[in-house]
Amino acid sequence: MADAQRIYPANEDVEKASQMNARPSTPLASRSSLMSEKGDPSANRGQLRDVKFPKEQMIPSRQPHRYYAPPPRRGRNTCCRCLVWTFCFLLLLVVAIAIAAAILYAVFKPKIPNYSVDNIQITRFSLGAGATVSSQFAVDVTARNPNKKIGIDYLDDSYLAVFYTGTELCKGKLPAFYQGHRNTTNLDVTLTGTDVQISSDMVRSLTAQRQVGSIPLLLKADVPVKVKFGKLKTMKITFRVRCDLVIDSLDANASINISKKNCKVKL
Template identity: 45%
Template structure:
């Protein structure tokens, strides 16, 4: 009975278990952006350290605030000064009512108009100028350093200076001013004068004057300014020791600080 018994293996369709997943690499203990040792990763050792962090935003805002405050103070002070100067000028104008002085050429005399051996022309003029101050409360103090010149066709004939004096309110002053000088290229100049006289019967002259003055408002004297006067004169001749008639004259006046 024992011989006839056979043991047959049982065949079961048992599915084979799944294969285990491949082993995962272990994460490094030290991050990649940090060196592990003095002789660690060469790539990491060659990297430069990160830049320093930017300054806090509060410091920038405080600097901008200081600049804005300073600019506002400066503009405010400037506006106050401009307004104060404008108000002062307006008050002075309303109180004193300033008017420009007036000048006119009354007479012109020629005492010398001679040719010399070196082809130069010696000229001496005597001018009579009337200066008027039309202001009621403003005086004019004429200072030194003045200069006046006479020209013909752009050529300077002679020059001189105005005297120093003080001109009070509503004052009219007559000035006698001598001018003398020498003009070059006298032959050509004399020919031009002769031709001008034959064609028009008159000779145009131009006067330029520069006069430093100080304006006086009551007892207050202002800083020094300069009067500039330009006059155009037409005379009938320039013969020495001869009566000269002024056909027309006009003057322009301006100030320069």
């Protein structure tokens, strides 16, 4: 059987194919020209990594165990920042108030006013059926303002009462007035109580003390005032007055002797 006919390419075709497959010895453009037009490609790689693309344009990674970090939460940072600014504002406010109070104290040197009970007149006191007490006291109270540069404005909603062993017998209030610098004011206050219920033990102890002539009483007063520093007037503050008294009689229209009186004042 005759051999298959073989066809060999001509020499010219072989030379053309070798020229096409061969790489050019000189580059089409120099590296310096590329760097001058678009910069160094190696340097741009880091910049391309830092570029953030929109979520719609991002291509999901094909690597099985690769996760992207979630974007930072701005809400928590904003909340912490608000808390820090609020704390700083409150701290500055407290410091400013403390400095103002220190200046006022150094300039005006405030002192708490003094109170005393000078006289007690009983116009009515009776023990009714069922261990009830009805009474009316007329109390002379002296208020002293020892401050040189501070005035005291007494408000209308004060409270004044007389107690016996923790039970309120009668009550009233101080009048509203303005007390100037280093002023002493005498106040006549009427206290009234009607059908106040007391225990049988209190009736027995009260009867025994009236016979001896030593009856302990407690006078309580809550005095709301506004303190005036020059032209500056403070907000309402309350003086609490507590006076321990011992009198010799509870008879109506009798001359009452006060054997003990001790008054304390607190803010």
